[in-house]
Amino acid sequence: MRKTAVLLGSALVAAAGLAFPGMAAAEERAVIIKGFGAKSGVVRSFGINSEAAMRAAADLINSKGGVKLGDGATGKMEVEFLDDRCTAEEGISVVRRIASGPALVAIGPTCSNVAEPLFGVLQKKAGDASDSGLQFPIFTDVAVKGGLAKISEWAFRNVPSEAQMYNSLFEWVKQTRPELKTIYAGVEENFAHSRASWYAVMKEAAPKVGLEVKGEAKWLLEDTNFSQQVREIKAAAPDILAIAAHPFTTCGVLKEMRRQGVKVKMLIGLTSSSSLETLQGCAREAEGIIIPTSFAPVTPEAEAAAKQAARFDGSLDLHSAAAYENMFILKKVMEEQKVMAKPDTVQADREKIRKGLAGLKQTDGLLGTIKRTDDREAIKPYLYVHAKDGKWAVLHNPLTN
Amino acid sequence: MGFVDYVQAVIDGLLFGTTYSLIGIGFTLVFGVMHKINMSYAAASLAGAYCGLVGPQLLGLPAWTVFPLSIIAAGAIGYFIYLTCFRFIPLASPLATLMSTVGMLLLLDEIVVHSTAGMPQNYPAIYDGDPVEIGSFILRADLLGVFLVCVAAMAVLLALLYRTRLGLATRAVAQQPVAAQLCGMRLQAVNGLTFVIAGLLGGVAGAMIGASVGMLSPLISGPITVKGLIVTVIGGLGSIPGAIVAGLLVGAAENLFQALRNVTERDIYVMLLLFVFLVLRPGGLFATARGRD
Numbered sequence: 001m002r003k004t005a006v007l008l009g010s011a012l013v014a015a016a017g018l019a020f021p022g023m024a025a026a027e028e029r030a031v032i033i034k035g036f037g038a039k040s041g042v043v044r045s046f047g048i049n050s051e052a053a054m055r056a057a058a059d060l061i062n063s064k065g066g067v068k069l070g071d072g073a074t075g076k077m078e079v080e081f082l083d084d085r086c087t088a089e090e091g092i093s094v095v096r097r098i099a100s101g102p103a104l105v106a107i108g109p110t111c112s113n114v115a116e117p118l119f120g121v122l123q124k125k126a127g128d129a130s131d132s133g134l135q136f137p138i139f140t141d142v143a144v145k146g147g148l149a150k151i152s153e154w155a156f157r158n159v160p161s162e163a164q165m166y167n168s169l170f171e172w173v174k175q176t177r178p179e180l181k182t183i184y185a186g187v188e189e190n191f192a193h194s195r196a197s198w199y200a201v202m203k204e205a206a207p208k209v210g211l212e213v214k215g216e217a218k219w220l221l222e223d224t225n226f227s228q229q230v231r232e233i234k235a236a237a238p239d240i241l242a243i244a245a246h247p248f249t250t251c252g253v254l255k256e257m258r259r260q261g262v263k264v265k266m267l268i269g270l271t272s273s274s275s276l277e278t279l280q281g282c283a284r285e286a287e288g289i290i291i292p293t294s295f296a297p298v299t300p301e302a303e304a305a306a307k308q309a310a311r312f313d314g315s316l317d318l319h320s321a322a323a324y325e326n327m328f329i330l331k332k333v334m335e336e337q338k339v340m341a342k343p344d345t346v347q348a349d350r351e352k353i354r355k356g357l358a359g360l361k362q363t364d365g366l367l368g369t370i371k372r373t374d375d376r377e378a379i380k381p382y383l384y385v386h387a388k389d390g391k392w393a394v395l396h397n398p399l400t401n
Numbered sequence: 402m403g404f405v406d407y408v409q410a411v412i413d414g415l416l417f418g419t420t421y422s423l424i425g426i427g428f429t430l431v432f433g434v435m436h437k438i439n440m441s442y443a444a445a446s447l448a449g450a451y452c453g454l455v456g457p458q459l460l461g462l463p464a465w466t467v468f469p470l471s472i473i474a475a476g477a478i479g480y481f482i483y484l485t486c487f488r489f490i491p492l493a494s495p496l497a498t499l500m501s502t503v504g505m506l507l508l509l510d511e512i513v514v515h516s517t518a519g520m521p522q523n524y525p526a527i528y529d530g531d532p533v534e535i536g537s538f539i540l541r542a543d544l545l546g547v548f549l550v551c552v553a554a555m556a557v558l559l560a561l562l563y564r565t566r567l568g569l570a571t572r573a574v575a576q577q578p579v580a581a582q583l584c585g586m587r588l589q590a591v592n593g594l595t596f597v598i599a600g601l602l603g604g605v606a607g608a609m610i611g612a613s614v615g616m617l618s619p620l621i622s623g624p625i626t627v628k629g630l631i632v633t634v635i636g637g638l639g640s641i642p643g644a645i646v647a648g649l650l651v652g653a654a655e656n657l658f659q660a661l662r663n664v665t666e667r668d669i670y671v672m673l674l675l676f677v678f679l680v681l682r683p684g685g686l687f688a689t690a691r692g693r694d
Contacts (some may be wrong), residue, residue, distance in 0.1 A: 042618060218665070
């Protein structure tokens with residue numbers, strides 16, 4: 001008799017599970033967030049670190065109870081990272097694929113040359129029925145070329161403002177090293193971000209503090225011989241050399257400067273070069289180079305985040321730290337906007353996330369409060385690091401000085 | 402820029418051009434023997450150089466070991482490419498081997514990228530001292546060393562080809578494979594050895610490129626492949642002396658064009674140089690009159 005009762009009870013529980021599958025699922029639902037960026041090619045490290053940062057953040061969020069969904073259920077963040085190979089066509093294809101699935105939002109891409117055309121395929125103005133562009137929120141962590149989010153109302157960025165960072169850096173240089181009067185640049189001519197960083201940012205900022213711009217030496221991203229460019233630098237004899245280039249050619253030029261015995265009083269580098277790659281390629285030659293960046297493990301939160309990312313085999317730098325921050329920002333937005341994360345609410349949830357991100361005036365970041373602008377960009381706290389004894393060390397922190 | 406700067410640019414280009422020569426020789430050697438282009442040659446040379454870094458970086462060996470290790474590894478990779486892209490693929494289908502080596506190029510590049518996460522790797526210089534100053538001119542001492550090593554490697558190759566039985570067999574197979582077989586030469590063995598020799602030479606090139614740049618990056622293999630092919634065409638497909646001179650010519654020309662015009666225009670003029678040769682001298686620098694168009 002007792003055996004029969006147990007069997008009947010079990011059958012009833014099983015039948016209830018089959019009849020009401022939503023009951024069990026209502027307790028906990030997947031909140032799918034996709035990452036995309038370069039995981040192959042020469043900027044693979046960016047994708048690896050962004051993915052690790054996203055997974056690290058998702059792990060922490062999930063372990064602390066996940067995302068509180070609109071109906072009171074718990075959402076567990078699920079992260080998948082796709083490779084766009086740092087090419088525009090791959091990036092667009094990846095995002096179209098993501099948008100056709102259950103993902104609510106995507107974080108990426110790595111490269112500005114992907115971000116710019118990709119934002120172009122998104123709906124320009126949210127709610128414009130005549131615009132058939134993709135209606136899918138993208139929250140960029142890495143691609144740093146200025147002003148890209150204005151392309152679409154579905155595009156948001158949490159990248160530092162280079163104009164603000166370099167303006168501030170040159171002000172600081174003027175105050176602390178007034179004897180420096182001239183500046184010369186080395187520019188990677190065929191890379192959009194490098195060009196923009198010199199011509200639109202540093203070259204504009206330097207004269208404002210009285211620095212005389214003596215010109216620029218040019219090279220290409222894949223160049224291997226910098227003897228001419230370094231002779232040009234030598235001939236210009238500047239006090240400051242600003243290198244607007246990525247780690248490979250930055251190191252190539254610095255090594256050639258050492259060979260030719262060319263020395264300057266101050267070296268300034270590109271934000272993206274404040275990474276492990278530069279130290280891996282030319283720690284000795286890069287000694288002393290100053291770079292403004294939006295991340296260094298200088299706060300307890302940043303230190304904890306760096307450790308958490310390391311658990312997922314990633315290194316937190318200014319780019320991957322943004323991916324980490326984005327996950328927490330998205331959690332907050334989803335909870336505020338009462339996202340449901342149900343299969344039949346995917347598009348509604350995407351719109352809620354877009355609206356929530358657009359409404360943000362400030363967010364929490366690893367270094368402090370991040371302000372949000374009306375054109376969906378971020379104004380992030382920053383500091384200056386320099387290469388010292390083969391490591392990046394904080395040289396000056398405007399937040400605390 | 403003055404006259405001295407232009408001469409200096411040409412000197413720098415000539416010194417760096419020896420590495421182009423070595424890559425060009427590798428292309429031309431395989432083409433000369435098998436009448437096939439091995440598109441993965443430059444990538445394999447650089448992959449060999451990357452393998453050389455395993456000694457100092459992972460095994461704790463002295464920095465100088467990177468050079469012999471790079472050369473040996475590139476030789477082994479050369480033989481692997483022969484086995485995978487040529488040995489078992491019908492040679493009668495020229496596109497098949499071309500595409501298989503393009504695939505190998507991409508594969509090698511991606512293996513390097515995944516092994517290093519795309520990060521530039523510091524590569525030791527063969528000489529780390531001050532440059533040599535001659536009057537107004539400055540010669541990079543390490544590039545002079547690279548130049549001498551490359552010249553020595555070419556001399557060894559030429560001696561191997563023209564002073565040994567292996568070289569005789571290689572040349573015989575290149576000229577008349579069927580007749581060479583009838584004379585008792587083993588075609589597959591000679592072809593395989595040609596890939597190993599070309600690989601070893603590529604290892605020298607890869608190591609010297611790493612030493613002269615001071616770093617290795619996956620960014621290098623694409624441009625070096627293009628330069629190697631240009632050198633091979635200008636030098637004449639299958640002509641080793643042509644590849645040597647063409648490498649120096651391309652190295653000097655690209656530096657001169659950069660000095661005269663601009664870095665962004667430099668490659669346009671190098672490509673124009675290629676077209677000039679293709680139109681006016683399609684057989685290459687040292688083609689016989691009969692070979693000319």
